Amino acid sequence: MDRALQLMSETPLIDGHNDLPWQMRERFNNQLSKVDLNTFNGTHTNIPKIKDGRLGAQFWSAYVPCDSQYKDAVRQTFEQIDVVHRMCQKYPETFMFASSSQDILDAFRQKKTASLIGVEGGHSIDSSLGTLRTMYQLGVRYLTLTHSCNTPWADNWLVDTESETSQHNGLSPFGKQVIKELNRLGMLIDLAHVPVKVMEQVLEMSQAPVIFSHSSAYEICKHKRNVPDDILRKVKEKQGIVMVNFANDYVTCSYTANVADVANHFDHIKKIGGADIVGFGGDYDGVPRLPEGLEDVSKVPNLVAELLRRNWSDAEVKAALGGNLLRVLKETERVRDRLIGTDPDDDPIPYAQVENPCRTSYGYDVPNQAALHPLTAATLLLTVSSQVFITLSHE
Structure with missing residues (x-):
């Protein structure tokens, strides 16, 4: 353990995925004024646990559920992005907002936890490259292409379980536009939560390395959220990274697990792809069950000691x-x-692929059925009637 703590003092522990921002929504409706992370102990993550766990950098998840798709997913995602920014503002002695590799190193030198943002689920951009670009401007540095629902441009991991039907045979043509735009922006492409077909397509076409922000090894636990060996080999070729998920369901495919079980995933990924493609992706505060010895963020040094x-x-x-x-x-x-001279992609997704009762068609060459909101129409009718009444009264 002494050696583990020494190594963690020399190199930042960078965790790929933590859902504390979602806990802030569920428990406090994002009212950070109602919680003190120095003392609140109802989550896997708080400031004392972060200190004990030597957490050097964290990708905080800006996650909203799939049932927000086609409704208010974009608004809710922006609110989760806002939560991360406000966490950094409220606890500046602990957190430093980060949006680059240099920021991570700077925060580590200042003994603060570098705080990055990952958007977990392509439904959060509502099939809009403009929304994606705006999220990048706000500091988002990875996009998980899907969560647990298909989007209008990408299939999700449940397709591999056959509980959902493939709609795009992986990525649609617009989905491939998204990948190119992610490369152009410099936003990491996260393949956690996607089916093998999407993994293969992205690994083939992306100019940048990819990440799995919170996925484990399929050979050790045959859960479709995990990464098969042939994909691990392609990740090695692409010089990407698989950040091991600690959730029991993905570690042992059972209710219980321990530190050694998690280390088995590290060992397997190292065996197949080398130590250069593995990382930590705990999924704290996003899962119901965690291994014995890794119950919260403070316990991560136990895993480092186990690897040693x-x-x-x-x-x-x-x-x-x-x-x-x-x-x-x-x-x-x-x-x-390298792509800095490349123009942003402004070719929108075809309207037929996103048409639904909650979406207008402004800008598309199609009739806009929702051009006049019913309430607006009623107000207009009332206004006209009032004017007629006033005119008749004066006569």
């Missing part, structure tokens, strides 16, 4: 802690800089 007991070298542990993610992010930034 398994003869992982100092260099391998440092790579898994944060070196790998930093490399992936830096390369994604280099791809962005």
Whole structure:
């Protein structure tokens, strides 16, 4: 453990996925004024646990459920982005907002937790590249292409369980536009929650390395949220990263698990793809059950010590802690800089692919059935009637 803590003092532990912002919505309706993260102990994550766990950098999840798709997903996602910014403002001694690889290193030198944002679910952009670009401007640095529902442009992981039907054979043509725009922006592409077909398509076409922000090894636990060996090999070729999920369901495919079970996933990913493609993606505050010895964020050093007991070298542990993610992010930034002269993609998704009662068609060459809101029509009718009444009265 002493050696583990020493290594964690030299290299930032960068975790790929934490759902504390969603807990703030569910428990407090995003009213941070009603909670003190220094003392609140009802979540896997609070400030004392972060300190004990030596958390160097965290991708906080801006997540909204699939039932918000076609409704208010964009608004709710912006509110979750706002929560992360406000967390950093409320606790500046603990958190430093980060949007680049250099920011992570700067925060680590200042002994603060670098706070990055990942949007978990393509439904959050409502099939809009403009929305995606706006989220990047607000600091979002990865997009999980789907959560647990198909979008109008990508299939989700449930397709591989056959509980949902493929709508796009992976990515639609617009989905491929999204991948190119993510590369151009310098936003990480997160393949957690997508089916194997999408994994293969993205690994083939992306110019930048990809991440799995919170997924484990399928060979160890045959859950469709996990990553098969042939994909691990392609991740190695692409120099990406698989950040191991700690949730029992993805670790042992059963109700219980322990630290050794999680380390088995690290060992397997290292065996197939090398220590350079593995990282930490705890999924704290997003799952109901966690392994014995990894019950909250403070316990992560237990896993680092377990890897050392398994003869992982100092260099391998440092790579898994944060070196790998930093490399992936830096390369994604280099791809962005190389594409800096490329114009933003402003070709919208075909209207027929997104038409629904909650969407207007402004800008498209189709009749806009919702051009006049019923309430507006009623108000207009009332106004005209009033004017007629006034005119007749004066006569």
